[in-house]
Amino acid sequence: xxxxxxxxxxxxxxxxxxxxxxxxxxxxxxxxxxxxxxxxxxxxxxxxxxxxxxxxxxxxxxxxxxxxxxxxxxxxxxxxxxxxxxxxxxxxxxxxxxxxxxxxxxxxxxxxxxxxxxxxxxxxxxxxxxxxxxxxxxxxxxxxxxxxxxxxxxxxxxxxxxxxxxxxxxxxxxxxxxxxxxxxxxxxxxxxxxxxxxxxxxxxxxxxxxxxxxxxxxxxxxxxxxxxxxxxxxxxxxxxxxxxx
Amino acid sequence: xxxxxxxxxxxxxxxxxxxxxxxxxxxxxxxxxxxxxxxxxxxxxxxxxxxxxxxxxxxxxxxxxxxxxxxxxxxxxxxxxxxxxxxxxxxxxxxxxxxxxxxxxxxxxxxxxxxxxxxxxxxxxxxxxxxxxxxxxxxxxxxxxxxxxxxxxxxxxxxxxxxxxxxxxxxxxxxxxxxxxxxxxxxxxxxxxxxxxxxxxxxxxxxxxxxxxxxxxxxxxxxxxxxxxxxxxxxxxxxxxx
Ligand code: HEM
Ligand code: SF4
Ligand code: FES
Numbered sequence: 001x002x003x004x005x006x007x008x009x010x011x012x013x014x015x016x017x018x019x020x021x022x023x024x025x026x027x028x029x030x031x032x033x034x035x036x037x038x039x040x041x042x043x044x045x046x047x048x049x050x051x052x053x054x055x056x057x058x059x060x061x062x063x064x065x066x067x068x069x070x071x072x073x074x075x076x077x078x079x080x081x082x083x084x085x086x087x088x089x090x091x092x093x094x095x096x097x098x099x100x101x102x103x104x105x106x107x108x109x110x111x112x113x114x115x116x117x118x119x120x121x122x123x124x125x126x127x128x129x130x131x132x133x134x135x136x137x138x139x140x141x142x143x144x145x146x147x148x149x150x151x152x153x154x155x156x157x158x159x160x161x162x163x164x165x166x167x168x169x170x171x172x173x174x175x176x177x178x179x180x181x182x183x184x185x186x187x188x189x190x191x192x193x194x195x196x197x198x199x200x201x202x203x204x205x206x207x208x209x210x211x212x213x214x215x216x217x218x219x220x221x222x223x224x225x226x227x228x229x230x231x232x233x234x235x236x237x238x239x240x241x242x243x244x245x
Numbered sequence: 246x247x248x249x250x251x252x253x254x255x256x257x258x259x260x261x262x263x264x265x266x267x268x269x270x271x272x273x274x275x276x277x278x279x280x281x282x283x284x285x286x287x288x289x290x291x292x293x294x295x296x297x298x299x300x301x302x303x304x305x306x307x308x309x310x311x312x313x314x315x316x317x318x319x320x321x322x323x324x325x326x327x328x329x330x331x332x333x334x335x336x337x338x339x340x341x342x343x344x345x346x347x348x349x350x351x352x353x354x355x356x357x358x359x360x361x362x363x364x365x366x367x368x369x370x371x372x373x374x375x376x377x378x379x380x381x382x383x384x385x386x387x388x389x390x391x392x393x394x395x396x397x398x399x400x401x402x403x404x405x406x407x408x409x410x411x412x413x414x415x416x417x418x419x420x421x422x423x424x425x426x427x428x429x430x431x432x433x434x435x436x437x438x439x440x441x442x443x444x445x446x447x448x449x450x451x452x453x454x455x456x457x458x459x460x461x462x463x464x465x466x467x468x469x470x471x472x473x474x475x476x477x478x479x480x481x482x483x484x485x486x487x
Contacts, residue, residue, distance in 0.1 A: 031448065031451055031484075032447070032451050032457035033458075033481055033485075034485075037485055061272065109457045112415075112455075112456055113415035113416075114419065115415075115454070116341055116348060116349045116350065116415055116416035116454055117347060117349065117414060117415060117416040118349050119450065121330070122253075122264055124340060125316075128414075128462065132461050132462075139267075139386030197460070201406060201459070202426045203478070204474075204475075205460070206481065206482070206485065207478050207485055207486075209478035210475050211475050211480070218443070
């Protein structure tokens with residue numbers, strides 16, 4: 001048992017009375033463990049989307065007709081139940097909710113974490129992996145990248161070609177500039193790191209980890225991170241190498 | 246052995262502190278870290294200076310009182326408590342930095358002594374079984390599956406030293422709370438209060454100003470009792486299912 005020898009007695013006890021907890025989403029969001037679960041679920045939603053997105057991107061390698069046709073198909077998905085483009089807007093809505101929930105939880109939890117360790121050690125040592133240590137700044141980089149990426153290839157605001165309905169031409173035009181290719185490559189490396197820690201961490205947060213699964217989950221996280229990064233990187237690299245034009 | 250120590254000296258909770266350098270000589274490698282500090286304190290007393298305040302009680306690794314951060318590591322370079330850390334793990338001429346546990350929820354009382362009573366309040370909010378006490382029940386009255394018993398024992402080893410909080414970059418008490426919650430929640434005796442226990446203990450943990458878990462894993466590396474990081478996953482599961 002704990003025996004803090006010098007106890008300051010002037011602190012008020014904040015022990016809650018047992019057994020009066022409304023079980024609701026609000027109380028989940030209020031607790032650090034619940035908020036972290038929201039972060040894990042929204043992260044996994046984005047992760048599932050990214051796997052599909054990455055596989056779709058690989059259609060660049062089978063030519064303009066294939067990927068332009070695929071982009072069109074995405075808009076007709078669910079017809080005639082849904083109208084043209086509705087599926088895409090539904091997906092965007094879910095993703096927007098996920099990004100907002102993830103970012104807000106990340107911000108609030110990070111503030112709490114920093115406040116909980118106000119005094120640093122004089123003798124510092126670095127031990128956690130690079131991926132673990134860069135979750136916060138890597139996340140910020142990803143957030144900024146998402147904004148850039150939408151302006152580049154969705155709204156075409158900053159795209160050199162900006163041909164509505166012709167993603168192939170827009171992709172090639174974008175990655176033919178050094179800055180766009182560079183931003184994209186950097187962001188994908190950040191993504192790999194984020195997923196490397198994030199996937200295993202989400203399993204831990206959602207209570208799915210145990211001693212028998214731990215190694216497997218870490219391997220899966222590394223594999224997933226590698227697959228996503230390599231898959232996403234292949235497109236700008238191929239454009240910059242002149243293989244896709 | 247001759248050593249240079251750089252120790253955090255702080256008169257009281259509200260006064261500023263600083264690292265102060267001391268030299269000790271004639272240290273035997275069979276001494277524990279605390280005995281080495283005793284040696285320093287005897288010299289300080291002879292010189293008329295205030296001795297270094299640090300917590301300790303059992304000196305055999307079971308009470309959890311003796312926490313301090315040695316060269317940036319909670320309980321020092323070996324996976325044990327400071328009282329069980331021997332000077333043979335250091336070399337003659339070493340400079341050793343000694344600091345108190347650092348966490349918002351652990352205010353410094355003096356020098357290397359911190360107030361860990363926030364951990365007591367987490368226990369107070371659910372780390373027990375509400376049951377009529379009396380003489381110990383017959384051992385076979387409540388059968389416990391082997392796997393549950395092993396898990397409970399593994400997590401019951403926690404001595405509440407607070408090294409996990411001190412090692413965590415977020416000053417989080419998740420490993421401690423996990424140890425207490427898992428210990429009771431996997432046993433039939435703890436089952437009736439399973440849901441309220443985990444909710445109350447997590448709520449108190451948050452209210453005491455501990456940080457959240459980022460699954461960094463420093464806690465389980467520092468824990469002298471080997472409480473596993475996957476215990477936190479189990480705590481999360483208990484919380485989410487409640
Ligand atoms: C809006 C930009 C983003 C920000 C600001 C951000 C930030 C963070 C932060 C601070 C963490 C917690 C790290 C920790 O606990 O040590 C985290 C975890 C995570 N992130 Fe992100 N992230 C972003 C985008 C993404 C994206 C695009 C994905 C999809 C692959 C993702 C997936 C995850 C996952 C799965 C976790 C683990 C959740 C957990 O630890 O339980 N994040 N993120
Ligand atoms: S979990 Fe380990 S490090 Fe944390 S208080 Fe218990 S014994 Fe100490
Ligand atoms: S003095 Fe009791 S554990 Fe070290």
